[in-house]
Amino acid sequence: MYDSKLVITGLAIFVILMTFPLWYNGGNAGDLPKVEKPTNYKQCVEDAAYMRTSHMVLLDDWRDEALREGKREKVKAGDIEVEKSLMNGCMMCHVDKAKFCDQCHQYAAVKPYCWDCHFVPKETL
């Protein structure tokens, strides 16, 4: 191989840089986020495990059903019925975006753009 020294050194630097977060934190993933759950309500529209992994899928499906197919019938969450809506459904129980949504989203370093358009409870734009 031509310039094998240069190539191998370059590759080594690349690998070290790319794995920086792993070895710098010593394999420690940091404190798990603490999510504040609604106190007055016990049950969500799906079980907690599903909601934790797939709430975005559910929101996408709700949006397509409500908007495109006009299927806006309410969804059961334990004893109560909620609207198929982020603003007028989810956020009715999960009233505090900062303590619920943001906790995990910050930890997972995701920035959903929901709030560019949708309102947070109590928010004045």
Place this chain on the structure above:
Amino acid sequence: MDMKRRKFLKIAGLSTIAGIGAPAAFERLLNGEVPTISHASSQSESHSESEKPTGKRYGMLINLKTFREHQGMAEKCVKACHTVHNVPDFQNPKDEIKWIWETPYENAFTSKSHYYKNEEVHNNDALVLCNHCDNPPCVRACPTKATFRRDDGIVAMDYHRCIGCRFCMAACPFGARSFNWRNPRGKDEKSGRYFIDRATYNKEFPTRMRGVVEKCNFCVERLAKGLQPACVEATGHTKALIFGDLNDTNSEIRRTLSSNFTIQRKPEAGTLPSIFYIL
């Protein structure tokens, strides 16, 4: 020798085909089965007549007479719509977003040319909005299905999916679409005025974000709750705006349509608008 034979066969074959085909073609030309007189109006061109309408098709009747009797009511309709849908007011024509607005008669109905016009009709504004066409060109143009025609005839938008290419704006023959040239939630740098009035905004309806197209949605969110569209509600009991199902023979809009002379904007574009006007 061989070449000649092949050539002969070719010519013979072709003449046979022509001999069989020509009389049939002439016959069709001379005394075809199609009636000599038939109609090709903008109505029958489209699919609506061949495919019988099924299900709902929402529409609206705008009675400009009633609006002339109630000066200032059209303004109320515009305000009601723009407040309930958090439509920003930029106060400059370059960034302007509007779902429903008043425009001079001649701008609303562009193909009318009268020398001797009815002053009353011509000197008053008409209310214009998305026509929720039965055959919408904007939907045809959209490359992502971000704008689509629902089964109930409403032409709606999915703001999550819109890429902001503005092909729909070029396609719409009614200028009904607006684009978010900047953040609608922002404020005027000089005066500090928010584009969406913080005192009156609707918390139950989202705003839009910059870079997407928006337009009248026939108040789908209000229809789902059994309410009338916001503009219709703003006209009170005047019947200046009648909203309903065009496919329901017993609906108020159908009855009013059959007992009055009504017109649509640009019927020649073949889009089959669902908004009708009484002048």
Place this chain on the structure above:
Amino acid sequence: MIEKALVGNSNYKKWITFLLVIMGIGAICYVRQFTYGLGLTGMSRDVSWGVYIAQFTFLVGVAAGGVMVALPYYIHNYKVFGKITILGEFLAVSSVCMCLMFIIADLGQPMRALNVLLFPTPNSMLFWDMIVLNGYLFLNILIGWVVLTSERKEVAPPAWIKPFIYLSIPWAISIHTVTAFLYAGLPGRHFWLTAIMAPRFLASAFAAGPALLIIVCMILKRFANFDAGKEAIQKLVTIVAYAALVNMFFLCMEFFTAYYSNIPGHMHTLEYLYFGLHGHNQLVPWMNLSVILPVIGIAMLLTPSLRIKESTMTIGCILIFVGFWLDKGIGLVLGGFVPNPLEEITAYHPTFNEIAITIAVWATGFFILTILYKLALGVHTELHGEDVIT
């Protein structure tokens, strides 16, 4: 092969640096537009497409124009074009790259651009445009690269590339046809609603594309010691002249139909562009030039004494190229929006930021073109041992 682009004389380095500076300024302007929104441009509710889409439309034509070299060479085995065919292909590559950049610059939500693939919509012409443009880009990169590598190895191009070459010829026609369909199928835009939109696009493309190629060849002759050959250039000049003539003929057809039929909607935009409508005449001088320049250019290219002389021939090509740029890169798109569907007239003035981004995209295109031509000419020199200064 790519290493050939990294070395060059001082002129080459100056040119590359110049392009990079413009690209840098444009990048800053794009970041500004990305964070603020398209409100930083001069576009509005009424004129909802501006210089970006106009440049895109024009450059699709330049890309398609390359076929005027490829077709005689590959299909009719016209050997004279042998030296410049690769230049035509690489011109197409850089033009399509510019087209794609202009589209992205024009999107309100560029991060969602892939929604076009995620939710394929065959009834939208924009969906098809995306397919044909990317396909054409792929074809030209593939063909250009394979042909160039074989030339370097001094062997004939492999047989498997032939089908791709043949496919690329109708494909070139398709990119400009579909681009014309973006406009020609919209009800309520009278100026665009014309069946000769696609033919006219192709005519102007077959003039503007080869015209640019001739201009570039003249520059290469002067600065890079590359001679495309007199016969090849003269043949291209003929193509440019007649294609330009056909385009002007089509323009006359538009005027006839609009004014003889006397339908107001059909006359409004022509009136606005060429004579001024209700006092709105900001585009009139430009549009007058878009007629005058090509007419002079065509006359020059059809006059034997002026066509033979390299300097006058180049000027003729420049006049045609600039004229058609004014016609398609400004008038066609902006004109379609005036008057708007409510017959209101809204003026459009591009902003500084918008123009900076536009120039930067052009600079990026020329950057790609320079690099590709450097490779092609490098291979050429390597084989023929000519003393290339660049």
